[in-house]
Amino acid sequence: MKFITLTLLVLVTVIQLSPTLIRATMVEGPTGDVTCNPMDVIVPCLLPLTNSKILPTPHCCQVMVEHQTCLCQFIKGVWYVQALFNSPNGQKTCKACNIPFPTC
Secondary structure: OHHHHHHHHHHHHHHHHOHHHOOOEEEEEOOEEEEEOHHHHHHHHHHHHHOOOOOOOHHHHHHHHHOHHHHHHHHOOOHHHHHHHOOHHHHHHHHHOOOOOOOO
16 A cells, blocks of 8 residues: 555656646547647546546546547656556556547
8 A cells, every 4th residue: 555655646746747748739539629638637537547446437537538539649658647548557447437448
């Protein structure tokens, strides 16, 4: 448990200290144009992305569906974003939200 807490603290610190590493781009999504900013998904889905015992909330799933076209970009992006989305918990979160995990 201490390792997970430490990992989360380090992740949040790195994300806050390096906003220039995250580039947002605009793509056409299922509900219109979407800005592909991983922070828009990480914030509401952080717990299920980092803890296999926590299911995503309806809000998390709504955000995941809206950003579905961005998932490949997130998986190929900055290392800490890759670590969240390209992980067993990332795949589990997609499955729980009825989103097919992308093959990029």
